[in-house]
Amino acid sequence: MNVKLLEHTPKPERTIATAARICYAPVGADELFRVLSDKEVEKLVNLIIKSGHLSAVEHAVFTFAIDGISRVCSHQLVRHRLASFNQQSQRYVKYSSDLKFITPSSIENNPLAKEKFDKLNATALKVYQELLEEGIEAEDARYILPNSTETKMVVTMNAREFLHFLSLRCCNRAQWEIKELALTMLKEAKEVAPLLFKEAGPPCNRGPCPEGKFSCGKPWKKIK
Numbered sequence: 001m002n003v004k005l006l007e008h009t010p011k012p013e014r015t016i017a018t019a020a021r022i023c024y025a026p027v028g029a030d031e032l033f034r035v036l037s038d039k040e041v042e043k044l045v046n047l048i049i050k051s052g053h054l055s056a057v058e059h060a061v062f063t064f065a066i067d068g069i070s071r072v073c074s075h076q077l078v079r080h081r082l083a084s085f086n087q088q089s090q091r092y093v094k095y096s097s098d099l100k101f102i103t104p105s106s107i108e109n110n111p112l113a114k115e116k117f118d119k120l121n122a123t124a125l126k127v128y129q130e131l132l133e134e135g136i137e138a139e140d141a142r143y144i145l146p147n148s149t150e151t152k153m154v155v156t157m158n159a160r161e162f163l164h165f166l167s168l169r170c171c172n173r174a175q176w177e178i179k180e181l182a183l184t185m186l187k188e189a190k191e192v193a194p195l196l197f198k199e200a201g202p203p204c205n206r207g208p209c210p211e212g213k214f215s216c217g218k219p220w221k222k223i224k
Contacts, residue, residue, distance in 0.1 A: 012060035
C-alpha cells in the first residue's frame with residue numbers, strides 16, 4: 001500500500017480559524033487570515049474540535065493518491081459519500097501478467113491457504129487475458145477478476161468528512177486493510193495539520209467507546 005498526500009488547503013488550520021472567527025469579527029476574512037496570531041489559531045482550532053461545531057472545518061481539504069489497495073478496500077472507501085473519488089477503470093485499463101493481488105496476512109501466513117489463493121488469482125488472470133485475446137471487451141472480461149485485484153485511486157475529503165472517516169476506519173474493529181489505509185492517511189495529514197488531527201481516530205481516543213457490547217475492549221494506539 002502506498003499513500004501520499006498530494007495536495008491540501010494551504011495553511012489548513014489558519015483557514016479553519018479564520019472561517020470560525022469571521023462569524024464574530026468586524027473585519028474581513030482576508031485581514032483575519034493575516035492578523036490572527038499562531039496562539040489564536042491554536043486556541044480556535046482546539047475550541048472548534050472540542051465543541052463539535054465543525055462547519056468551519058469543512059473549509060480545509062485534503063487530496064490523497066492511493067495505490068496498492070484491493071477492490072475490497074476501495075468498495076468500503078467509496079461508501080464515504082461526501083468524499084470525491086476517481087479510480088483506475090477496469091473498463092478501460094487492460095491488465096497484463098504483472099497485475100498484482102492483495103493478500104490478507106491470515107492467508108499469507110497459511111501455506112496451504114496461500115497456495116490456493118495464488119492459484120485461483122493466477123487462473124482468473126489467465127482466463128481474463130484469454131477473453132481479451134478472443135475479442136471480449138475489457139469491460140466484460142473484468143467480470144472474472146477477483147476482489148483481491150489491486151487498484152489505484154485519488155481521494156479528496158474536506159476535513160470534517162475526513163475526521164468522520166478516521167473515527168470509523170481507525171477503530172480496532174475496522175476491517176484490516178481499510179484500517180491500515182486510514183492510519184496511513186492520518187499519519188500523512190498530521191504532518192501538515194497537527195492541531196486539527198491531534199485527537200483524530202476512533203471515539204475511544206476521546207472518551208468512552210460507543211460500540212457497547214461490540215467494543216473490542218482494547219485501548220487504541222495513537223498515531224504520533
